[in-house]
Structures are given as C-alpha cells and as structure tokens.
Amino acid sequence: MLKYHTPVMLNECIDALSIKSDGVYVDVTFGGGGHSNEILKRLGTGGRLLAFDQDEDAKQNIPNDDRLTFIDQNFRFLKNYCRLYGVMPVDGILADLGVSSHQFDQPERGFSIRFDADLDMRMDQSASLTAREVINSYSEDQLHKIFGIYGEIQNAKSLAKTIVTSRLNKTIGTVDEFKEVIKKHIPRGKENKYLAQVFQALRIEVNQELEALQEFLLQTAEVLRPGGRLVIMSYHSLEDRLVKNFIAKGKFRGEVEKDFYGNEIKPFESVTRKAKTASEEEIKENSRARSAKLRVAVKL
Known part of the structure; x- marks a missing residue:
C-alpha cells in the first residue's frame, strides 16, 4: 500500500486531526489509503470515516473495514455526500492535495x-x-x-x-x-x-484543481462541527495561498469581514501561526515532502 504512495507528514496530519475514538472523519484524498488507515487505527467501533477519491486506481487500496465508506467522487461534492450518508456535522476533515506518487509513476x-x-x-x-x-x-x-x-x-x-x-x-x-x-x-x-x-x-x-479546491473549502465550514479540525497539505503556492486566505478570512481575497463591534466574522481559527513543513530526515527519504505545507484550523 505504501508503494502506491508514501504519505507526507503522516504523523503530523493525524495528530492535527485530534481524533476521538467515536468521532466522524473525512479523508477527501484517499489515494493509497495511508492517512485513512492511520485514522481507522485510532477510531473505536463507534467511529466512522468517509474517504473520497476520483481516481479509479485508488479503489484497489480500500481496506475491508465496516467503519469506512468510500466515495468515488471529487471532493468538491463534500457536503452532498456527507449529507447523503447522514454524517453531518463531522469532527475532522483531511486533504492531501496534488498528485499521488502512483499517478506520477504510471x-x-x-x-x-x-x-x-x-x-x-x-x-x-x-x-x-x-x-x-x-x-x-x-x-x-x-x-x-x-x-x-x-x-x-x-x-x-x-x-x-x-x-x-x-x-x-x-x-x-x-x-x-x-x-x-x-x-x-x-x-x-x-x-x-x-x-x-x-x-x-x-x-x-x-x-479544474483550483476551482474544486475553492468549492471544497467553502463547504468545510458547513460540514465541520464547532471545534472540528480542518487539516490541509498543499504542494504549490497557488493552493497554499487559497488555503491560507480561507483559514484567515473565510474567503479567498479581500479583507476579513467584521461585525458592528469590530469582531472578525470568519468560520475558522488557525491552530498554527505558520504552515508546518517536513523535517530534513523526511525530505531525504521522500523528496516530494520538500514542497509540502501543512495548515491546520479549528472551526469556531
């Protein structure tokens, strides 16, 4: 399974989700199943995981686990499928953006x-x-x-x-x-x-990666429960800018909106001041980790 794709900053991503054993989580970029399998290890019998992937090849990595629901779709349909499967609101959403190693190697x-x-x-x-x-x-x-x-x-x-x-x-x-x-x-x-x-x-x-990312991000605010975690890893500046702006302002351009009293109106608060990057040891083992930026936010 790891041969299909080696997840970048795997432990950091899983820790950032702050997983509860009976929680509901969404991995919107299933790929080789690396992140999903780690989430399942931390879930009890009452926990649940939805996993999205539009790549046909990803289906070969689906584990036999009743707690996992695999959705053969782009993550731009996040809210529709969370509603369809009756899991809203959820406790955490994970996205590992970009192309998998498997796709590059085919x-x-x-x-x-x-x-x-x-x-x-x-x-x-x-x-x-x-x-x-x-x-x-x-x-x-x-x-x-x-x-x-x-x-x-x-x-x-x-x-x-x-x-x-x-x-x-x-x-x-x-x-x-x-x-x-x-x-x-x-x-x-x-x-x-x-x-x-x-x-x-x-x-x-x-x-249509940037359009899909913007649609997805806007939906995360509706799908996550208050206190839920949004964990996103991006690999180039265009993606990271969208993620950074959305977490900071609740939108992709312009200034953050404020109420009558001057309080900021936004759905998320950033957990870390700056994006987290991979260690030198990980970059030596997996060159793809070099450009990765991990951002974590909590739903207000």
Missing part, C-alpha cells in the same frame, strides 16, 4: 515529464478534457493565461504562441512531441523545473 497517465505517453493528465479517467485537448484546441490567449497563472512561467506568452504555431502543421499528441515543440523556451540548466511548471499548469487546468 507512464500512461501522462503526468510525468520522465516518460513518453499520451498527453492525458486526468485524475478522473472518466472525465472528457485531457492535456492533449488543452494544447491543441485552446486559443493563444487561453494558453498564455494558463501557463502564466497556473505555472507562474515568465515566458508564457511566447510559449503559447509557439504551441499554437506548431499545431497548425501537426497535432501535438505525446509528452515527447510536446517537449520537442517547446524546447527553445526551456532555460538551460533549469530544464526540470521549467517543465514541471508547464506540466503543473496543464494538470491544474485539466482537473
């Missing part, structure tokens, strides 16, 4: 710059939009925006222009074909970092 999924494969990048393999479609059908302006905002790429405008010009002659269908098309824009000595940013931008667009 060449045919098209997530990794290491393998040649079809440009896919769908986390939900039943979804219709793929990276191939984005690259071959989006306008130059749309591509410029995606690479500039989601990838934070400096030369996003010229990159978009090159892609649009190249596809006039031939459809860009695979990872290697795409890398060949954009190679003149890749800074020498920073090849891996640049390509990772480009692929991140495409993946975010294909999976």
Whole structure:
C-alpha cells in the first residue's frame, strides 16, 4: 500500500486531526489509503470515516473495514455526500492535495515529464478534457493565461504562441512531441523545473484543481462541527495561498469581514501561526515532502 504512495507528514496530519475514538472523519484524498488507515487505527467501533477519491486506481487500496465508506467522487461534492450518508456535522476533515506518487509513476497517465505517453493528465479517467485537448484546441490567449497563472512561467506568452504555431502543421499528441515543440523556451540548466511548471499548469487546468479546491473549502465550514479540525497539505503556492486566505478570512481575497463591534466574522481559527513543513530526515527519504505545507484550523 505504501508503494502506491508514501504519505507526507503522516504523523503530523493525524495528530492535527485530534481524533476521538467515536468521532466522524473525512479523508477527501484517499489515494493509497495511508492517512485513512492511520485514522481507522485510532477510531473505536463507534467511529466512522468517509474517504473520497476520483481516481479509479485508488479503489484497489480500500481496506475491508465496516467503519469506512468510500466515495468515488471529487471532493468538491463534500457536503452532498456527507449529507447523503447522514454524517453531518463531522469532527475532522483531511486533504492531501496534488498528485499521488502512483499517478506520477504510471507512464500512461501522462503526468510525468520522465516518460513518453499520451498527453492525458486526468485524475478522473472518466472525465472528457485531457492535456492533449488543452494544447491543441485552446486559443493563444487561453494558453498564455494558463501557463502564466497556473505555472507562474515568465515566458508564457511566447510559449503559447509557439504551441499554437506548431499545431497548425501537426497535432501535438505525446509528452515527447510536446517537449520537442517547446524546447527553445526551456532555460538551460533549469530544464526540470521549467517543465514541471508547464506540466503543473496543464494538470491544474485539466482537473479544474483550483476551482474544486475553492468549492471544497467553502463547504468545510458547513460540514465541520464547532471545534472540528480542518487539516490541509498543499504542494504549490497557488493552493497554499487559497488555503491560507480561507483559514484567515473565510474567503479567498479581500479583507476579513467584521461585525458592528469590530469582531472578525470568519468560520475558522488557525491552530498554527505558520504552515508546518517536513523535517530534513523526511525530505531525504521522500523528496516530494520538500514542497509540502501543512495548515491546520479549528472551526469556531
């Protein structure tokens, strides 16, 4: 199971949930089941866990445990399914954002710059939009925006222009074909970092990751009971900014709202002043932990 995906800051995440043996918890990114199995170890016979994952491959990791309900859906449907299964309000919600190691290591999924494969990048393999479609059908302006905002790429405008010009002659269908098309824009000595940013931008667009994250966060305030814990781990600045702002203000931009007496109106209070990061020992064992930021909040 850990071969599928090694959870980052596993103990820190579980400790942050402050699990009660008879509580109800939601793991919205089940993946390899690492976090879910640790939660189940701490639950008694009266405890309950809902686990979300839209990736078909995650189903192979579901443990045989009556306390677990697996939901084959994106976490943007959190409230609907918590209501459907009669578990509202819940005591804790855990989200480990981003792509699992398993998804990166499956060449045919098209997530990794290491393998040649079809440009896919769908986390939900039943979804219709793929990276191939984005690259071959989006306008130059749309591509410029995606690479500039989601990838934070400096030369996003010229990159978009090159892609649009190249596809006039031939459809860009695979990872290697795409890398060949954009190679003149890749800074020498920073090849891996640049390509990772480009692929991140495409993946975010294909999976509507930021829209889904915002929808999910807004629902957590309604799903959690007062005193319940929200534990979220993110891997890039765009996600972390949304999480940080939501915890601090109850919204994603602008200033926190206040009542007539000047008291802040927001659903959460941050448990830690700053985001927690992985130890040097963990980073040595699992390089993916390097970019992880863990934020914990309590429902007011």
